[in-house]
Amino acid sequence: MTVSSLAFRLLILATFIVPSIAQAINPADCASSVHLLLLRGEGTGDDLNVLDTIQNLVLEQIPGATSLGVPYQHGDSDKQFAAYNGSVLLQQYIAGYATTCPDSKIAVLGYSLGAVATMNAICGVSSLLITHAVEALDFKYASNVIAVVAYGDETYVPLQSWNVGNCTIGAGIYPRLDPGACEPFASSLKSYCDYGDYQCCSILPDDANAAHHTYFTKYNQDVVAFIQSRLG
Template sequence: MFNTEVIYVIMKIIWLLAFISNLWLRSHAQLVEKNECATSVHAIIARGQGGGDDLNVMSTLSDLILEQIPGSTTLGLPYDHENVLTDEAKRLTVHDCAVLMQEFVREYVASCPKAKIVVVGYSMGAVAMMDAICGTSEIGFIDVAPLEPFYTKTIVSVIAYGDETYDPGMPWNVGNCILGIGLTPRMNSAMCAPYGDSIHSYCDYGDNQCCSPYPEDGNAAHHGYVKKYNQDVVAFIKKRLAIVGAQSHARN
């Protein structure tokens, strides 16, 4: 019969193998076969905090992209969006999600050199996605370097819903929030500039995270972007695809 020490060693080995397997899956999750590359856009979507699958309410945007942009593919970023119970856990999760987003972009482009990518983030996922693109400049979050400018020719759209790092006055802001500011605003939005033409950051009054608590309606605005702006997002992606396609044609 196994003694306690032997059982402990076996359990440690099982845990280590599972950990290594998870790292391998994360590191190679976007290495795809050439015949699996999107012929239009590939959307990487970081949902907000909470339980459920990796798309959750963002499945509606995913479905619209697939339906209205032929040749597109979508993916819910598989980060730990559920186990975020403290401020420290949130900081760690945002950091890990941002790094993972960058890994997925790099690996997909390595597999599909002609790829056109859309990155999307909602709520906490928007913070992480914007950190992945612009780097971290908000106070209190773990530093992430911005994505290399090399990918500006690949990333055609950067979409944020209810981003608490929202900085008023930026040319990429969309929505009716003009005077409000995010809970943890970006201190150096100039770091986003290489991707500026591709960004749409949606923020409305009544969103406690990105703008202000007024009107006081239970933070309804933060939960209304999907229904209100999904079609606008798809139109923006199509517009950006056309612009990037024309630029590529002109260079050739």
């Protein structure tokens, strides 16, 4: 094997490696209520983008809450790799935080590409159109992860108990073939998808995809109430 061909193979291999990045949490800084992990949609820039709205509501209305925008590769031109990267990092963050802060609870919210990463991290990959496999989150974390919310998830399928919104017959661009894999976390799940969002409700008229951008104004307060209810 030539040096150039070896270098090329190593480059290809490196493309699929996601570094292990555990949350560096001092036990003294563990949330006294809930720790919110946020996965934004695709694009360059900071790790929150429009998700700063839901972050602010949680921090204002749930005493003792903390939050973090998960720094996955949301600006990568390869959306499938970006979603894979987000799924793996999210699982690592959940595991790390649950180990350091076992008495704190975790809530996750993903939007658009971040919703795909979130749902794949919880349920595993089961769409034939998504090529980077991810196993479902270990059920041992079910007592830590008390809320998982997706806005405009491209793996959305209808008729699931955790679905919210008025998309009742549409499906996402990458429909989940095994939604049953989500069942261990069903009580913690909410997946919001509305008519007019062609990314999660793709067989219906797209309405210029306007619905994909209205979840924050329509549902943020509902999400806060859901997290509060799950905290008991």
